[in-house]
Amino acid sequence: DVKVTQSSRYLVKRTGEKVFLECVQDMDHENMFWYRQDPGLGLRLIYFSYDVKMKEKGDIPEGYSVSREKKERFSLILESASTNQTSMYLCASSLPQSRRGGYTFGSGTRLTVV
Amino acid sequence: DQQVKQNSPSLSVQEGRISILNCDYTNSMFDYFLWYKKYPAEGPTFLISISSIKDKNEDGRFTVFLNKSAKHLSLHIVPSQPGDSAVYFCAASRGTNTGNQFYFGTGTSLTVIP
Numbered sequence: 001d002v003k004v005t006q007s008s009r010y011l012v013k014r015t016g017e018k019v020f021l022e023c024v025q026d027m028d029h030e031n032m033f034w035y036r037q038d039p040g041l042g043l044r045l046i047y048f049s050y051d052v053k054m055k056e057k058g059d060i061p062e063g064y065s066v067s068r069e070k071k072e073r074f075s076l077i078l079e080s081a082s083t084n085q086t087s088m089y090l091c092a093s094s095l096p097q098s099r100r101g102g103y104t105f106g107s108g109t110r111l112t113v114v
Numbered sequence: 115d116q117q118v119k120q121n122s123p124s125l126s127v128q129e130g131r132i133s134i135l136n137c138d139y140t141n142s143m144f145d146y147f148l149w150y151k152k153y154p155a156e157g158p159t160f161l162i163s164i165s166s167i168k169d170k171n172e173d174g175r176f177t178v179f180l181n182k183s184a185k186h187l188s189l190h191i192v193p194s195q196p197g198d199s200a201v202y203f204c205a206a207s208r209g210t211n212t213g214n215q216f217y218f219g220t221g222t223s224l225t226v227i228p
Contacts, residue, residue: 090157100163102160
């Protein structure tokens, strides 16, 4: 089974802190994605990556950056956490040319910024 | 601009009855559609998909219908069970050379009442 692992299930950080959310997948997928899920807003794409060292902005990249130094790992960085970044963060991966089955998601990280 | 819309944020259905979840999209280039199911504190899991060359796809209790002219798809769950209580997201994509980005709806929270 494809596995996408997010390092933390729950995280509490202070305003202004630099926050790292880690995601690792074990199926050699080229594509990786970071979403946030908020009530009434669904899943919104923050950043995605089609290959190592490549990154593309999604719909809501402001206040975030990403790093993909290795194929299996995609990190989301909150440069200076703010309370409006309190959310559920979901990482996903997929093969580039196969849409069958869509993405495989991790279990999510519930981030609270106080 | 939301390209995939789920206009009903919530739905309640009695156990054993049919659940119908609806989804509309605006981009006529979308040609592959998915439904995901999400329990609280878990990542979304793939449920069922449909390609634009079909108008119906069935998998056990789950059937997805696609009406391309209306840019509308629906998920039917028959019979509904309490374990089906979850948030359901529809997603759509169009084939591209660089990857398979999916666009997600805002989700419908289904409650199946025993």
